[in-house]
Amino acid sequence: MLGPVGFAAPMLLWALVLLPVLWLILRAVPPAPIRRRFPGVALLLGLKDDDSVTDRTPWWLLLLRMLAAAAVIVGLAGPVLNPEPDQGQGKGPLLIVMDGGWTGAQDWSLRSQQANQLLAEAARAVRPVAILRLTAPEPVQFQTPEAWRGRLAGFAPMPWEADATRALAALGDGVFDTAWLSDGVAWDGQGALLAELEKRGAVHVYESGRAVLGLRPVTVADGGLEVRSVRSVPGPAREVTALAHGRDPNGVQRVLARLPLRFEPDAVEASNTLILPAELRARITRFELEGVRSAGAVALTDDSLRRREVALIAGRDDREGLELLDPLHYLTQALAPTTDLLNGALSDVIPANPDVIILADVATLADAESTSLQEWADKGGLLIRFAGPRLAGSEVSRAEEDPLMPVRLRSGGRNVGGAMSWGEPKTLAPFREGTPFYGLPVAGDVQVSSQVMAQPDPTLADRVIAQLSDGTPLVTRKPIGQGQVVLFHVSANAEWSSLPLSGLFVRMLERLSVSSGGVSAEATEMAGTIWKPLQVLDGLGRSEDAGNLPGIDGAVLADARLGPDLRPGIYESSERRLALNALTAERALTPFQWPARIPVTGMQGPSELPLGGYVLAAAIGLLMADVLASLALSGRLFGARAVAMLLAAVMLPSHSKADDAAAIAATQEVVLAYVITGDAEQDKMSAAGLLGLSDVLFFRTSVEPAPPIGVNLEADELAFFPMIYWPITTTQATPSAEAYVRLNRYLRSGGMILFDTRDADIARFGSSSPNGRKLRQLAAPLDIPPLEPVPNDHVLTRSFYLLQDFPGRFTSRDVWVEAAPPGAEKVEGMPFRNLNDGVTPVVIGGNDWAAAWATDDRGNPLYPVGRGYTGERQRELAYRFGVNLMMHVLTGNYKSDQVHVPALLDRLGQ
Numbered sequence: 060m061l062g063p064v065g066f067a068a069p070m071l072l073w074a075l076v077l078l079p080v081l082w083l084i085l086r087a088v089p090p091a092p093i094r095r096r097f098p099g100v101a102l103l104l105g106l107k108d109d110d111s112v113t114d115r116t117p118w119w120l121l122l123l124r125m126l127a128a129a130a131v132i133v134g135l136a137g138p139v140l141n142p143e144p145d146q147g148q149g150k151g152p153l154l155i156v157m158d159g160g161w162t163g164a165q166d167w168s169l170r171s172q173q174a175n176q177l178l179a180e181a182a183r184a185v186r187p188v189a190i191l192r193l194t195a196p197e198p199v200q201f202q203t204p205e206a207w208r209g210r211l212a213g214f215a216p217m218p219w220e221a222d223a224t225r226a227l228a229a230l231g232d233g234v235f236d237t238a239w240l241s242d243g244v245a246w247d248g249q250g251a252l253l254a255e256l257e258k259r260g261a262v263h264v265y266e267s268g269r270a271v272l273g274l275r276p277v278t279v280a281d282g283g284l285e286v287r288s289v290r291s292v293p294g295p296a297r298e299v300t301a302l303a304h305g306r307d308p309n310g311v312q313r314v315l316a317r318l319p320l321r322f323e324p325d326a327v328e329a330s331n332t333l334i335l336p337a338e339l340r341a342r343i344t345r346f347e348l349e350g351v352r353s354a355g356a357v358a359l360t361d362d363s364l365r366r367r368e369v370a371l372i373a374g375r376d377d378r379e380g381l382e383l384l385d386p387l388h389y390l391t392q393a394l395a396p397t398t399d400l401l402n403g404a405l406s407d408v409i410p411a412n413p414d415v416i417i418l419a420d421v422a423t424l425a426d427a428e429s430t431s432l433q434e435w436a437d438k439g440g441l442l443i444r445f446a447g448p449r450l451a452g453s454e455v456s457r458a459e460e461d462p463l464m465p466v467r468l469r470s471g472g473r474n475v476g477g478a479m480s481w482g483e484p485k486t487l488a489p490f491r492e493g494t495p496f497y498g499l500p501v502a503g504d505v506q507v508s509s510q511v512m513a514q515p516d517p518t519l520a521d522r523v524i525a526q527l528s529d530g531t532p533l534v535t536r537k538p539i540g541q542g543q544v545v546l547f548h549v550s551a552n553a554e555w556s557s558l559p560l561s562g563l564f565v566r567m568l569e570r571l572s573v574s575s576g577g578v579s580a581e582a583t584e585m586a587g588t589i590w591k592p593l594q595v596l597d598g599l600g601r602s603e604d605a606g607n608l609p610g611i612d613g614a615v616l617a618d619a620r621l622g623p624d625l626r627p628g629i630y631e632s633s634e635r636r637l638a639l640n641a642l643t644a645e646r647a648l649t650p651f652q653w654p655a656r657i658p659v660t661g662m663q664g665p666s667e668l669p670l671g672g673y674v675l676a677a678a679i680g681l682l683m684a685d686v687l688a689s690l691a692l693s694g695r696l697f698g699a700r701a702v703a704m705l706l707a708a709v710m711l712p713s714h715s716k717a718d719d720a721a722a723i724a725a726t727q728e729v730v731l732a733y734v735i736t737g738d739a740e741q742d743k744m745s746a747a748g749l750l751g752l753s754d755v756l757f758f759r760t761s762v763e764p765a766p767p768i769g770v771n772l773e774a775d776e777l778a779f780f781p782m783i784y785w786p787i788t789t790t791q792a793t794p795s796a797e798a799y800v801r802l803n804r805y806l807r808s809g810g811m812i813l814f815d816t817r818d819a820d821i822a823r824f825g826s827s828s829p830n831g832r833k834l835r836q837l838a839a840p841l842d843i844p845p846l847e848p849v850p851n852d853h854v855l856t857r858s859f860y861l862l863q864d865f866p867g868r869f870t871s872r873d874v875w876v877e878a879a880p881p882g883a884e885k886v887e888g889m890p891f892r893n894l895n896d897g898v899t900p901v902v903i904g905g906n907d908w909a910a911a912w913a914t915d916d917r918g919n920p921l922y923p924v925g926r927g928y929t930g931e932r933q934r935e936l937a938y939r940f941g942v943n944l945m946m947h948v949l950t951g952n953y954k955s956d957q958v959h960v961p962a963l964l965d966r967l968g969q
Contacts, residue, residue, distance in 0.1 A: 064138050064670070071136040078125055085121050117692070123685050130678030137183065138670040152187045152201045152235035153177070156256070157214070159192035161354035161641050162271045162291075162648075163242035164216035164598045166662075170240050173265055173662045174211055177238050178204040179669075189235075190214075193221035193252075195623070196229040216598030218354035218641050219621035223248025227255055236260040240662075244271050244291050245651035253657070264659045270294060273355040273642040274301065277346055279364060279397075283332040286318055286346060286358075291648035293325040300349040303333065305342035310845060315339060317349075327648070340364055347600060357600040359629055359638035367415060369394055370401040370408040374420035374449045386419035386447060386551045389559035393568060409435050416440065419551040420447025422455050424463070433462055437540030443571065444544065445551035446511040465522050465537040465546050467514035473531075484508045484556075485527040494524040495570040496534075498587030498613060502563045507533065509555035510548040525567075534567075545571060588613035588632045595628035596641065602628075603835065728765040729949070732780040733909070735769045736791040742769060745786055747921055748909025752941040754918060759942060760859065762949065772798040777805040781948045786909060787816045787830045787837070799840045806842060806900040811948050814838065819869035819905035830905070843901055847878040855902075858946040860939040867906030867937050868924050874904040898951055902944065911937035 066072065155177055157163075163170055174190070181188045187201035190210070194217035223246070237256045243266045256262050270292040278285050286301045303316040316339075320329040335343075343364060348356040371394075373386045394400060398415075401408050405424070408416065409431045416432070421444070424432065436442050442463065444450075456464040484506035490496040513519055513532045524545075525534035536545045549556040558564050590613060592605035611625060613632065616639065621627060627641040642648075653659050731753055733745035749767035756762045770777060772794045777783065783805075794802070806812065816830040849855055849865070853876060856862050865874045877899035911934050913921040924934045 064140055066136045066138055068136050071132060074132045075129060078129060081128060082121060082125060085116055085124060120685065120688050120692070123681055123688065127678050127681035127685060130674050130681060134671045134674035134678060136671075138674060139183075140668040140670055150184070150186070151260070152189065152233070153181050154199060154235045154237045154256075154259075155188060155190045156237055156239040157190065157192050158221050158240065158242040158244075159194040159214070159217055160220040160242060161216055161218050161598050161600075162220065162244045163240075164353040164600070165272065165351050165356070166267050166269055167216050167599075169267055169662050171211065171214070173240055175208070178207055178211070191226065191229060192217075193223070193226045194219060196222065196225040198229050199231050199233075201235070216353075218596045218598045218600075218627050220244075220246050221249070222620075222622065223252050226252055230255060230259070234259050237262045239264045241266050241651070242271065243267070243269075243650050245649050249651055253654075262657055264653055264657055265662050266659055267662045271355070271648055272299065272348055272351050272353070273646075273648055274346060274348055274358045275642060275644050276638065276640050277358050277360060277364065278644075283334045284340065284343075284364065285330060285332055286320065287328060287330040288320045288322075288348060289328050289642075289648050290322060291327070291650055293327055294322075296324045297322045299329070299351075301331075301333075301346050302349050303335075303343050304345045304347065305339075306344065307342075312344075315343060345602070352599045354596045354598055354600045354627055354641040357596060358640055358642075359594075359596070359627070361629065361636040361638035367398050368401055368411070368413040369398045369415045369417060370403075370405075370411070370413040372405050372408070372416065372418050372421055374418070374422060374447060384552055384554065386445070388552060389564065390417060390419065390551055393559075393565045405432070412440075414441065415443060417443045417445070417551075419445045420449045422449040422453035429463060433539065436463070436542035436544065439541040441542055441571070442539070442544040443547070445547045445549070446555070447550040451511050462539070463544055465535040465544050466519060466532070467516060469512040469514055473510050473512050485529055485531075487533065488526050488528045488530070490525060492587060496525055496567055499563065499566055499570070502561050505556065505558050505561050505563060507549055507556040507558070509550075513548070590616050590630035590632045590637060592626070593629045593631050593636075595626040601839065606832070729762055730765045730780055731767045731782060731784070731945075732770045732777075733767060733784040734786070735771050736786060736788050738788050738790060741786055741788055744913055744922075745769070745784055745909050747913035747915070749784060749912070751912040751914035751918075751920075752938070752945075754914065755912075755938045755942060756945055760946070762945060772802065777801055777810065778808065780810065782811045782813060782945065784813045784815065784909060787814065787834045789829045789833050791833075791837075793837060796840075803840075803842045809898060810900065811898060811944075812901050813908070813944065814901060814903040815867075815908055816903075816905035817868075817907040817910075819867075819871035819873070819907070828905075834903070838901075841901075845878040846875040846901070846903065848872070849874050849876050850879070855899075855940075855943050855947055858943045858950070860943055862936070862939060862943060864936065865904065865906065865940045866911070866933050867904075867908035867940075868910040868922065869906045870933065871904065871906055874902065874906070876902055898948060906937075908937055908941065912941055 155174055157170065157174065178188060182204040186204070188204045188207055189199045189201045190207055191197070191199055192214065227248075237260065239253075239256070239262060241264050253262065270290040272291075273289050275287040275289060277287075288299055288301065290297075298319055298321045301318045301320055302314050303318070304312060305315045307313050307315075316333060316335060318331050318333045320331050322329045341364070343360050345360060346358040371387045371390055391400065401411060401413055405416075405418075405421075405428050409428075412435070416435070432442065444464070450468075454470075455461055456466070456468050457470060460467045486503065486507075487501045487505055489501055490499055507527055510527075510531065510533070513523075513535060519532070519535075522535045522537050523532045524536050526532050532548055534545065534547055536543055549558060551559060553559050589610045591610045592608045594602050595605050595608070596602060605628060608626075611630060615625065616630060616637070621639075621641065625639075627639050630637045630639060731749040733742070733749055735742055736745075746767055746769060753764035753767060756764055768780070770780070770783065802812075814834060816828065816834055818828045818830045821828060849872075851863075855865075855876065864870065864872055910922040911924050915921055920934065924930045924937070925932075
């Protein structure tokens with residue numbers, strides 16, 4: 060080390076000692092002439108030679124040559140600016156351990172940079188390297204550092220934390236040193252893993268020192284939303300902002316609210332309450348900390364934030380001093396913490412359109428009430444009825460089934476000591492599979508002494524969702540339109556049973572989606588339910604479509620730890636949604652206390668920079684200057700100028716007019732473009748496909764395109780092309796941030812991108828295929844509007860040809876374009892809607908259109924499409940789709956403008 064500069068081969072620097080010897084040699088060449096006085100030389104005085112040679116090398120030229128020699132020596136010694144010397148001084152294998160969880164996502168680039176430095180240092184020391192990610196442990200295999208460089212770029216943080224058990228199993232046998240890139244947060248099994256690594260060799264820890272920020276699940280408290288943020292390290296006062304994301308009335312994701320959260324000095328938790336109207340609160344889908352990219356900084360929301368409106372109607376008034384006999388007392392106690400309760404007459408609450416209406420011992424309904432209640436249930440309302448003395452003594456649903464009752468009832472009730480005495484109260488039978496209560500533990504202390512009986516019926520067995528130990532129905536249900544009616548065959552108070560006194564009563568209401576207080580997270584209560592993932596989070600907190608991920612058993616969802624088989628996200632079962640967040644309410648973010656014997660280094664230092672190439676380039680420049688100086692001293696500078704100009708033309712970057720010529724050509728004619736993916740075969744197919752489409756446009760339309768051009772998203776200007784064909788391959792690199800800026804500018808200025816996943820033969824467009832998942836990754840940073848499948852009246856179906864399908868090499872109707880505005884309606888007498896003149900910025904599908912369009916230079920198809928006449932017909936339709944697409948790009952929705960023709964003719968008096 061010399062200051063901030065280190066050397067990979069420092070022994071070469073000893074060659075600098077030879078520079079004085081070299082100086083003496085250069086001073087002696089050429090040898091000085093011996094001076095002899097000769098009288099005849101006086102006759103030559105005043106004459107000048109055309110070519111002169113100095114008798115000694117000038118000192119400045121000697122210095123130039125010495126500097127060039129020194130630069131060569133220093134360059135070959137491998138100078139490195141800001142090297143990481145600790146690991147390079149070791150010998151033998153090196154294991155780089157990365158926590159790899161969401162706790163390190165907010166400074167992931169810094170960790171990747173540190174890992175690259177360790178690989179570079181190991182390469183100079185000729186050390187084999189292995190990388191172990193604790194969130195995705197694989198058996199340790201030592202390879203060359205160069206082999207890991209390419210893989211390191213593809214590593215990303217996972218939305219779960221480290222797994223010590225699997226990491227210990229992946230270590231295997233062997234001795235090695237360890238460089239641990241720690242997130243700084245303690246987790247289970249971390250100490251055991253450290254002890255095992257110390258047995259194998261020296262351990263060096265790298266930490267950024269930054270506090271890890273997280274967002275706990277949002278809860279409902281005192282009519283508002285309590286938002287809590289935590290940090291792993293106490294520190295000075297700090298303020299962060301929580302953003303509430305949700306969909307606006309047009310279905311577009313927006314920031315609906317901003318809430319400041321302030322950490323007091325030395326505090327590790329900050330909280331605040333967000334007050335929003337119920338309608339706005341129901342639109343929220345996630346909270347996140349502004350400027351923090353991490354799955355733990357995102358709190359997904361579920362049904363727990365949407366307080367349902369429940370109307371409670373009793374068949375008899377409460378009497379003063381007898382609250383425990385009130386039919387609504389236990390319902391109020393069970394539902395008040397998690398729902399908005401409505402009270403009043405039935406005719407008053409139905410216009411408020413509550414989510415649930417509960418009738419406690421209400422027997423006879425007026426015709427107007429019955430009609431309104433049935434219309435409300437048809438639209439998706441949930442009607443829950445409880446039995447009681449009034450219902451048992453009425454004639455409701457006796458002779459024939461009442462529309463607002465799930466079953467027919469027998470006259471009277473069934474109770475202890477009556478004509479149909481049981482002898483003793485009955486208990487509940489275990490809940491059957493397929494019912495909403497399946498998996499709930501049956502409380503042994505729940506006893507039923509009275510009930511209303513259901514008439515035997517062929518449909519009764521299908522409508523019973525809970526029964527007593529003797530097989531008689533306890534709860535029955537039937538659908539009404541889009542809603543349903545549920546009948547508890549016992550009273551809502553404790554007169555007929557002890558069910559309202561138990562916690563099972565609340566859980567049964569939750570299973571019926573009456574309460575929105577959140578799904579219980581106990582395994583015993585969620586057993587028997589299957590939860591399908593809808594959206595999952597990646598390590599950086601971005602939401603992704605769950606695709607074809609399998610369903611999760613409720614018990615596993617409640618008890619299992621997050622990992623590859625259980626990712627944070629939104630899970631759905633029946634009509635309920637559960638948010639599984641990376642940071643739970645119980646998880647404490649505490650820093651891990653490393654033992655004093657373990658060296659801990661920060662990751663804030665400057666990145667190392669190899670200087671060898673720069674120094675050798677300087678040496679070459681000095682040698683070129685020496686050549687020019689020697690030629691000048693010898694009188695041959697004119698020839699040297701030509702040599703210098705030639706060298707400059709070869710070595711210095713010259714301005715080429717090729718780019719300008721390409722730009723001019725692209726603007727003079729219509730040119731179709733395709734994205735260069737890096738896959739030679741696919742790029743060849745894209746060029747051939749657009750060439751075939753250009754020929755069809757030339758012969759069938761007034762458009763005469765020039766040969767297609769491949770575009771490099773990182774370097775080329777996109778504004779010259781009306782349409783860009785982008786085939787999706789799993790191996791293509793993700794564009795840079797600058798490329799996405801140009802792409803978004805291109806889309807906003809009227810350009811169109813045709814995304815083609817080319818996999819319609821195996822999957823419809825979506826994330827269920829590798830190409831579909833790659834498309835979601837590539838298109839995530841793009842400013843793409845809401846999409847919809849191509850409607851039958853879209854201008855793409857009639858811009859030139861009348862089309863119903865859009866086949867390519869494969870046939871699938873699943874093609875997506877920009878969704879029409881909510882107010883777009885069909886005009887009377889016209890086959891399409893009154894739309895504006897905008898062009899859809901993207902068209903997405905998977906029919907492999909380029910392969911169907913592709914032709915050689917003679918116009919012969921290159922790839923087969925179908926068989927026989929059917930295949931050729933499919934190819935023809937593919938060409939027609941391409942023509943319609945170009946007509947739409949070049950002319951907008953001019954076909955839809957025909958809706959204005961009657962008004963124009965009327966104005967012109969025609």
